[in-house]
Amino acid sequence: MIAFTNVNKTYANGTTALNNINLSIEQGEFVAVIGLSGAGKSTLIRCINRMHDISDGQLLVDGVDTAKLKGKQIRRFRRRIGMIFQSFNLVTRATVINNVLVSLVPDMPLWQRVTGIFTRNQKLKALEALEKVGILDKAFVRVDQLSGGQQQRVALARTLAQSPDIILADEPIASLDPVTAKLVMDDFKRINQDMNISVIMNIHHVEIALEYADRIIGIRQGEVVFDGRAAEVTKDVLSYIYGGKMEEAAASAEERARHVR
Numbered sequence: 001m002i003a004f005t006n007v008n009k010t011y012a013n014g015t016t017a018l019n020n021i022n023l024s025i026e027q028g029e030f031v032a033v034i035g036l037s038g039a040g041k042s043t044l045i046r047c048i049n050r051m052h053d054i055s056d057g058q059l060l061v062d063g064v065d066t067a068k069l070k071g072k073q074i075r076r077f078r079r080r081i082g083m084i085f086q087s088f089n090l091v092t093r094a095t096v097i098n099n100v101l102v103s104l105v106p107d108m109p110l111w112q113r114v115t116g117i118f119t120r121n122q123k124l125k126a127l128e129a130l131e132k133v134g135i136l137d138k139a140f141v142r143v144d145q146l147s148g149g150q151q152q153r154v155a156l157a158r159t160l161a162q163s164p165d166i167i168l169a170d171e172p173i174a175s176l177d178p179v180t181a182k183l184v185m186d187d188f189k190r191i192n193q194d195m196n197i198s199v200i201m202n203i204h205h206v207e208i209a210l211e212y213a214d215r216i217i218g219i220r221q222g223e224v225v226f227d228g229r230a231a232e233v234t235k236d237v238l239s240y241i242y243g244g245k246m247e248e249a250a251a252s253a254e255e256r257a258r259h260v261r
């Protein structure tokens with residue numbers, strides 16, 4: 001379980017990005033975090049794996065007080081939390097399987113890290129992860145020969161190979177066309193349901209959030225202003241979360257997608 005208690009986050013420049021957040025997310029939930037640009041969605045997600053430190057309050061992940069982790073403990077803690085970014089973050093000149101195998105490196109003994117030789121079991125694990133996201137046939141293809149959607153699936157497979165309990169996804173479909181975006185969302189949903197991995201996703205596409213997520217968290221100016229089931233999200237709720245700027249938000253999501261593509 002992820003539990004935020006009175007969490008605040010103020011950046012060094014004085015910007016308060018999160019203001020008194022109280023939330024608990026159970027293992028296996030699929031949560032979409034929505035809100036205007038600058039509302040604090042990324043900050044919220046990135047505090048969970050300590051990419052950002054909270055300023056105040058308490059953030060527990062399965063009972064671990066994240067603020068108390070140091071150095072090696074943070075690295076070990078992050079092994080259980082996969083992170084997916086809008087920009088895929090792959091080594092594009094390497095093959096798909098090598099990108100997935102990289103996720104196993106931190107757990108390898110020194111001799112293996114030095115020689116870069118992967119065991120049969122590690123290769124099988126990587127191939128299994130690729131199979132789960134439907135791109136096993138691309139295992140030996142270079143990443144720069146894949147489409148955006150396929151690349152995001154490689155990123156997902158890389159995360160799966162590290163056997164995470166939680167996947168944090170920061171706008172994972174922002175640079176994909178609508179059809180591909182849905183295919184990638186199908187993968188997230190399948191992984192969430194079949195493997196009971198919690199998915200916490202920051203997403204600009206509201207209709208897709210409502211279609212795929214079980215729970216919607218609406219953030220406005222650093223505060224949680226809605227927390228409920230997707231079915232409870234009415235037009236009025238959206239108007240409240242977006243401060244009446246729904247259309248601007250939709251236009252900005254489309255603009256971002258066009259810019260990245």
Ligand SMILES: Nc1ncnc2c1ncn2[C@@H]1O[C@H](COP(=O)(O)OP(=O)(O)OP(=O)(O)O)[C@@H](O)[C@H]1O
Binds near residue numbers: 015202
């Ligand atoms: N590294 C940083 N230093 C200072 N301020 C920051 C930093 N990162 C984010 N902020 C500020 O914190 C607030 C919340 O930003 P955040 O990126 O969490 O919003 P967001 O809802 O994810 O926005 P977007 O949808 O545009 O990504 C904004 O005012 C932003 O300018």
